[in-house]
Amino acid sequence: MGRKEYLEKRQTMLNEAKQLINSGKIDEGNKKMDEIKALDERFEAEAKANAALEAMEHVPQGMNLQNLTDAGAEGRTASAGTARVTEGIVMNGQRHTEEKLDYSSEAYKTAWAKSMMGKPLSAEEDAAYKMVNEAFTHTTGNTGTVIPKVVTAGIWQEIGEIYPYWNDISKTYVNGILTMIKADTSTDAKWYDEATKTEDGKETFETLTLNGCELSRAITVSWKLKEMAMDEFLPYIQKRMAEKMGAALGYGSTHGKGQPGSGESFKAEPLGIVTALEKQEDTPQISEYTKGALGYTDIITTRAKVKSGYAGGLAVYANSNTIWTEIANVKDQNGRPILIADVANGGAFKILGMSVKEDDSMLDGEILMSNASRGYTANVNKEISVTLEEHIKDRITDYCAYAIVDGAMVTSKAHALLKYKAGE
Known part of the structure; x- marks a missing residue:
């Protein structure tokens, strides 16, 4: 099973689990989560077995990928499985014929972290680092280094915690332009008697195309800070990248401008769900209310x-100010607050059975009711990579994170937006 197939299967199963749990089918949701865990274990086992076997067959002479240690540390030995090779590449006089890129191992994580900190790499670590980055993943001189899988997983997790709308939407991981067909209108079936001929149904379709929108954010770190221990440095960089990239991804999925039209000069962005609803003629999915007077x-x-x-799966997304100054003050017809704590779900709040999720990408006054997993989709064209630039006089290092992502609304019927009246 390839990595893309694994990620797509996993995301589909996650979406199914969310829908089951949000529909109150807790037992079925738990079973689905067990299936996800089994899928993870299977993929990990296959990756390790393939990497170990191919390392034995294809490792260049004199290179021991099973003994990548952190020089000067407590003799830590990194795991096997770093060497994965590509057709047509020649290294040390040997031609490697099969694309087998593995950047999930502890060996590559150690080499990557030390390179980011400016620490010297051992010969084995340097070879492993170059094998993943220079020989097999770079197509231009300024392509960033591939971030280890364990680090990117942490970055995506933190982004999802800060910006739940981005976390909840459906995602694919397809390189290049992704075109999808979605139903626009469809006539309903009818009942007939035996003598009546079946009428022709009418189906209309729209095409949804996701291009590549470039996302880049810089993180500046002082040389003094880089002297911290590697086990502390990785979480720090992970958190900073999540903050920087997450802000853009959260904004893009809710308020991104989309592709520039004729006479527009802004850079291409994902088309955010709020932007898409506001672009609709007569904005049928949008309601307005008076600031400070939100009612039931x-x-x-x-x-x-x-x-x-x-x-099923419908949730409410709003920022902290809107939740606690507007929604929290609303009472139903019996005078009871509609914002209630869901004790069975760790105290998370709900209104009308919908989970309320605090999302900093939403503007003051905006209350988005959305089935994110079925109503919006994003494609990660290129995973997060990072390039560093040293500034000797200032004694700082810039880490520039880069990714290619696009997103768009699948259907407007899965969403509704409530916001302040114009001018407020």
Whole structure:
């Protein structure tokens, strides 16, 4: 099973688990999570077995990938499985014929971290680092180094915690332009008697195309800070990258401008869900309310705009200010607050059965009701990579993180937006 197939299967299963749990089918959701765990274990086992076997067959002479140690440390020995090779590449007089890139091992993580900290690499670490980055992944001189899988997983997890809308949307991992066909309108089936001929149905389709929008953020670290222990440095860089990249991804999925049109000069961005709803003619999925006077009727009127087929998995997204100054003050017809703590779900808050998720990408006053996993999709064209630049006089290092991502709304019927009246 290839990495892309694994990631796509895993994301599909995650979406199914979320829908089951949000629909109250806890036992079925737990079973689905067990299936995800089994998939992870299977992929990890296959990757380790393949890497170990191919390392024995293809490792260049004199290079011991099973003994990559942190020089001067407590004799830590990194795991096997760093060497994975590509057709047409010649190293040390040997031609390697099969693409087998592995950047998930502890060996590569150690080499990558030490290179980011400016620490010298042993001969084995240097060879492992170059094998992944120079020989097999770079196509231009300024391509960033591949971040170890364990680090990128942490970055994506932290981004999802800060920006839950980005975390909840469906994602694919396809290189290049991704084109999808989505249904636009469709006539319903009808009942007939035996003598009546079946009418022709009418189906119309739209094409959804996700291009590549370049995302880049710089992180500046002082030389003094780089002297911290490697076990402390990796979480620090991981957190900073999550903050920087997460802010852009969160903004892109909710308020991104999309592709520039005629006469527009902004750079291409994902088309955010709020932007997409506001671009609709007559904005049928949007309601407005007076600032400081949000009422129960405003909430239920907006909820009614979401098609019933998307009720499972529906959640509310708003920033902290909106949740606690607007939503928290709303009472139902019996005078009871509609924002209630869900004790069975760790105290998370709900309104009308919908989970309330605090998302800093939402603007003040915006209350988004959305089935994110079914109503919005994103494609990660290129995983996060990083390039560093040293500034000797200032004694600082710039770490520039880079990725290619695009996203767009799949259907407007899975969303409804409530916001301040114009001018407020």
